Amino acid sequence: MNPRTTAAAPLLLALALLAGGCTGGVEGTPGGAGLRDPYFPGLGNGGYDVTHYGLTLDVDPDAGHLRGTATITARATRHLSAFHLDLVGLRVESVDVEGRPAAVNRAGKELTIRPAAVEDRLREGRTFTTVVRYAGSPQPVTDADGAQEGWLPTDDGSVALGEPTGSMTWFPGNHHPSDKAAYDIEVTVPEPLTAVSNGELVSRRTVNGRTAFHWRTAEPMASYLATVAVGEFTTRQSRTPDGIRLYTAVDPESEAESEEVLAEIPAVLAWAAERFGPYPFASAGAIVEREDDSAYALETQNRPFFPGPPDTALLVHELAHQWFGNSVTPKTWRDMWLNEGFATYAEWLWAADHDDVPVEESFAEAYEDDANWAFPPAEPPSAADLSDPPVYGRGAMVVHRIRLALDDDEAFFALVRGWTQEHRHGNASTEDFTAYVEEETGEDLTGLWDAWLYGGSRPPLEE
Known part of the structure; x- marks a missing residue:
């Protein structure tokens, strides 16, 4: 070994650490x-x-x-x-x-x-x-x-x-x-x-007139789905027949009017599980505030938030988001139609099964609504348009057109359950979805995507 090299080694090592920190010189x-x-x-x-x-x-x-x-x-x-x-x-x-x-x-x-x-x-x-x-x-x-x-x-x-x-x-x-x-x-x-908050209540302790509530969400959650609601609530805890923990928190002013709808949560979850696959979380429920506390409901994970007593259609929509949006979460905000399109379609399915309103009728109503054709659901013009009608109504129409293309309800719902299982607790994009549908069905659905998902005008129904 060259003596000069040996003497210089400590200095060279120090310089390398200064350059790269604890990264092995990188x-x-x-x-x-x-x-x-x-x-x-x-x-x-x-x-x-x-x-x-x-x-x-x-x-x-x-x-x-x-x-x-x-x-x-x-x-x-x-x-x-x-x-x-x-x-x-x-x-x-x-x-x-x-x-x-x-x-x-x-x-x-x-x-x-x-x-x-x-x-x-x-x-x-x-x-x-x-x-x-x-x-x-x-x-x-x-x-x-x-x-x-x-x-x-x-x-x-x-x-x-x-x-x-x-x-x-x-x-x-x-x-x-x-x-x-x-x-x-x-x-x-x-x-x-x-x-x-979200998840399960782990502990509650009161010291000197102040109470600490500890909530835990073990399943992955996007930060936009996290919530904390502070107020005077009537709370109830129970379990569904499938063992899902239920926790509801309702402002006393909304309690009486909410009771009948919130009692439907176990039935809605069981119904949705048959169509979309197993419920992806350990707990469910709802937070119901007063009508003037917010201008909108939100699918906060495990227990959606409602500004005032919800009706059944809104409850179905927000609970469907536990599969579409909360478990299978968009990769970017451009993919939001996957959340809202499927949640809106869940409303159509519920209406067909419980209110004698065929899905075809809900589809026709959405098709005739000019607001749904302002832009393609997969390409909102700006952030201001992410919650506009095409993301919801036309998004649901895309889902129904896939069902019509398959012409087999058993295959369609198997496709949907496979989608929620493949991306359970993960993220997915529009491109992931279209590729998945074509791979699972063996069909080239380019025409469907071009017309209903990306098209700029209302396509004729006969196509």
Whole structure:
């Protein structure tokens, strides 16, 4: 060995570590600020995959104040020198990465987290934990279509509704539907209020007039489906005949009018399981607030949110989303028609089975509605159009045209059950869906996709 080389080895090693951190000499790079979603290009973050959120929230409804600690467990998908989190409005008090303080830079909704020392750079494939302590008064955000979302005040508390970007108003994270994770959410509120969230209630403890409710969601969940509802609720717990845990929380003002519809939840779940495959979660239920607490219902995972007592059609729609949207979640927001088209079609199927309204009649009504032909369901013109009629009504028409093309109901429902099974607890795109249908049926359905899914005009029915 050359003596000069031997003497220089420690210096060369130190330089390599400075260049590449703990990455074996490979230079770390910052994770991307945004995943280039077609409608929300800055939403989400690159370079890592979240596996678990542990959220500890202390809520003061009277002051409109929230104090939170988010413990985020993630796996690096490339060598990282820094990474981003999405958070709107709330004040960041501190950030630790792997137990050590990290530097934080804020620009709008983007937090850039940079480990405090070079050796803290994160290797590709490494699982790491980030703890963010934050506080403030969460404010709603206004969606592109004018609707408010995020942490919304109610008459006796608040409710968090996240579709499509509102979840970043109450916890930091990777807020794109393509990054799903398990959740533990503990919310402390003053008595006599209740805090309801997703999944199963693990514990409830009261100390000095404040009660902590710990909720756990073991199955993967997109952040826009996470919810916390704080208020005075009448709560009920039971199980379906299939063993699914049911938890309903209803504002007392909506209780009497909601009772009959909510009693249908077990029957709707059993009916849907026959058509769409096994229910994909361990629990179900509903959150029902007062009519003026929000302008819309939302398929929050495990227990949909309703602004006032729902009717049966709306209950069916939101419960169908537990398969379409919550278990099989879109890869991007362009794929939202897969959520809404199937949930709307579920309404048509329920009406056919229970109200003597043939699916053909529901299809004809949607076909004649000019609003459904404003744009193709798979190509909304902008983010403001994601909740417009074509995504729902024309999306359901696409599903029915597939059924007509197969001309075999047994094969059609087997196809649907196969789809929910193949992508259970995952993500899927429009391209994934069309490829799946053609592969499973052995049919070239290019004409169907061109006319009904992507076409710009109303196709003739005889085609």
